[in-house]
Amino acid sequence: MSPDTLLADTSAWFVAALPDHGIPSLVVIAFIAGLARGFSGFGAALIFIPLGGAIIGPKLISPVLLVIDGLATLGMIPPAWRNANRREVFTMAAGALLGIPAGTAVLALMDPLALRWAITAIAICLLALLVSGWRYHGEPRMPLTSLTGVIAGLFSGAAQLGGPPVVAYWLGGKTDFTRVRANIILYFAISTCFSVVSYYFGGLFVQAVFALTIVILPSYAIGLYTGSKLFGLAKESTFRTICYLLIAASAILGMPALDGILR
Secondary structure, X not given: OOHHHHHHHHHHHHHHHOOOOOHHHHHHHHHHHHHHHHHHOOOHHHHHHHHHHHHHOHHHHHHHHHHHHHHHOHHHHHHHHHHOOHHHHHHHHHHHXXXXXXXXXXXXXXXXXXXXXXXXHHHHHHHHHHHXXXXXXXXXXXXXXXHHHHHHHHHHHHHOOOHHHHHHHHOOOOOOHHHHHHHHHHHHHHHHHHHHHHHHHOOOOOHHHHHHHHHHHHHHHHHHHHHHXXXXXXXXXXXXXXXXXXXXXXXXXXXXXXXXXXX
């Protein structure tokens, strides 16, 4: 096969695999989601999944986020490995190993419209949890850490929404925010590996996932890099408030009742 033929075939595959609408909106949403993720270590899914699901559906947007986040955050893993409490992270990841396959089954088998309503409800409830300021203030215990991992894994498998339970558990202790951020980043690096295997066997990695990754990854990576640079420069409380407002807007705009606004 000649190079020209290969290029033509690749271009044809790429065009055929991409959805026929919503690409510019997804690029913008990915940048905003990456910005939140880069600063705080979480929040990308709460922004990207409701909005992206409204555009191309939850069964496609969840594996897209899994791939782009996994690739874009590779550079954040080494410092997270150095700064995290690895024993706690691995304990929580062990719980996620149980929760992620169950969540993946929900994503693969549940009706897409019902799943979108469920994602909207979960996103709003998780946002309420974060905004309320409730945190677990006790000492981390292995059974509770594992249980938190199971819950986070279930939400991650179903919609990549595993961040808030983890944050509520770790942010309330005596650990400083830098250590918590490192824990979150390392935990999601590990849980991403579990999700990749689970999504693969669940048949969720269709061609459109990889075509969308090529288009969206640069925007998400730029947002991630920008957010990482803002960490330590901007006030934590200010940026967190902005993240909460973005998450609230995403949950509302992502409701099936408002279909058509983003497309």
